[in-house]
Amino acid sequence: MRGSKNIRRGISASVAAIASAVALSACFGGDDGGGSAERPEGDTLRIAVEQAPDPLDPATLSDNRSIELAQNVYRGLADVDQEAQVVPGLATWESDDGKVYTFKLEPGNTFQSGEPITAEAIAFSLNRVLDPEIGSGYTFFLSLIEGADAVTKGKAKTAKGIEVVDERTLRITLTQPAAYFPAIASRWPYWAVDPKVVEEGGEQWVKPGNLGGSGPYRLTKATGDTEFGFAAADYGGPAPKIKKVNVSVVPEPATRVARYKAGEFDAVFNLSAAALAQAKRDPELEDQLGTISLLRTTWLSMDNSRPPFDDERVRQAFNYAIDRDAVVRVPLGGLGEPARTFVPPGTPLIEQPSETPPWYSFDPEEGKRLLAEAGYPDGEGFPKLDIVLGDRSEEQAVAQYLQAQLKENLGVEVGVKTMPQTAYNDLINDPATLPKLLIYSFGLDYPDPQEMLEFFGTSEGFVNYERFSDKRFDELITKGNTSLDSAERTQAYSEAQEVFLDAAAVAPLYYGVAAWLAKPYLRGVGANRFYMNKWIDASFAPEG
């Protein structure tokens, strides 16, 4: 057919064109960002994170990715420093009995609107968190306050225990002595919001441009869920060195790193294990890599109250059978630290034991022996159970690895059952459906062992999924919670943890590790044991 020659010529021509274009560009070489270590023009810190934040309202915050951005926009009664120590925030405090706390607000602090931060404003902020209309998920951080219950149940508008003594003084009375209260008062439900801005703004008061915050930065713009712009604000304190911060949401870790390398971002956070490995192999990136061990533990929880895990030999056997170093190396790709205690190292007010019981070391032979002694030689007769977990991909990899280890080292066959996080929470919080074997991960919200030991270990602990119950443990926790002497608290918590570890209540697996990349021209950008560093501490290095 006559037309065919033209078609053929046309196609050959296109192919030739494309080939020469590719060849030409190869001659010029690609710009892969080799010169990206130079500081760009402008005064904006450009960072990339993996997940978009929820609206930055302290009363409704619940996930770490939102909290670590919001911590720049608000300040609370207390604060936590880089060494994970509780320090004064907007106020200093004193207490004689651990039950009544008198907070004295530092002068000079203002909201971004210019209004002074008064005791009344703080009281407003606190009562607001308790308001059932707001739907906060963290009212239990205020549940110790007298009268807080009545507010959350809709029976009162304000909590009895929150008293405005004068413009600068706030008195908070708790239902029982709690030495760890100042640590809680550093957390987001205690962050100050401007009552006028909130009342005038209604439900949408947190939108970009609002001046309701109390910290050095405010949200100036938000583009869908992908770009968030922050700018320095007036708050009564020293002006931040970095005037503008741009947060981009890039869910894919590999893309985040690629764009960082190309110079699009000054720092990127939440690196995955694969991205970490990629950065380590790259000579240009390995000096810009930062990691820190977090105050977070992931463990395998076993139901101590029902067979087969009511027998401590079975729990010990499981612990012996897990090679924790391999768990960190293989499914986690190095992004973790092997865990042989419950409370993560670095937590203040607890001393980690110099020697942990033997079963936290890898010894499959001993594990086999104990399992046989308990009545399941080589795993025979062991009930068919599933390791139940939520949908975090790192935990899934770990669960599958454990499944293999238990089969290989004990002859025990377990399944792996994954489900969406909300379904998982639903399942484990209902005593009727609590699985016997599950993977749980917990990161401390504030630097005090109380949160972890009380809630996960005491007989009344509301997230005590392993059903551990020991009178001595309960007593020690009460002592640690109520004593006002740091040495005494440390002693009590350390001893309590030893009781817990001696009982082989759970099988600790690993501590979390955070990894990030930051350009060499940055100072103070990175992460601490809880969150991304606050931007007030960040600066660009001087030129030259």
Next chain:
Amino acid sequence: MPGYVARRLLALIPVWLGVILLAFLAVHAIPGGPFDTGAVRDQESTQFLLARYDLDKPLWQQFGLYLEGVVQGDLGESMVRRGLSVTDVIRDTFPTSALLGFSALMVAMLVGVPAGIASAVRQNSWLDRVVIGSATVGYAIPSFVLSMLLILVFGQQLGWFPLGGWGSPRHLVLPALALGLPWAGLLARMTRASLLETLRQDYVRTAIAKGAPPRVVVIRHALRNAMIPLTTVFAVLAAELITGSLVVEQVFGLPGLGHYMIDSVLGSDYTMTLGLITFYATLIFVANLLADLSYAWLDPRIRHGN
């Protein structure tokens, strides 16, 4: 023709309702609710929240309330992110997804259809084999992998295009290719098959026998008839591309509708999930309706009520 349109519309409404009902039931059947985030609340606070979102009412009543809202154009408010209305989310992010989808459709059509035509016309030549081969490979590669490859080669190595983000026409190129090329493969194969089929018809042989130039035959006579079966594909493809860009949006970090869909399902955000499904369903129904109408327009036999 107007009668045809009216009949099609009437037929679609019960199906549309059925889809929303199914989605509603499915969303409520999943264990775990919007307030099971792991944060601790006591019974009363939970009850309060459930009542606020009408979750304590019987299911049929909730569905009725929901439909009432939909008909008035109100798709509700997110149960997880207070104050965020579903219609606002759609209004802010849909243009991005739509632009991406449309560009991908253009890529698919402009690459796929000519390739399919060329290979049908040169059946069994080396060109034909290359086209079919690449079409199959292109269709088989997951969009995730293709996206990463494009980023690595054209973004990082060659530096021709940005590696992600949004804001200029250059940001559109790689994502549109990542989304559109696999479908180009499909369209190429379908065009080829349809055209081959048409070229075998008697009227084509007659036209050639009468001395009409082959190119005229292909373009004027055969192509138009070969396109008819393809219109259904185009319509569904359009809807697919506009809504199916979740993975590409994720990899390139684009401010589209995709990740709201993912997050709302994983977070059991009933209103957001339902609202987005209702929106998607409506889009697909409109696309189908347009497909039916264009089918009728292209084929006179249908238009005149055969």
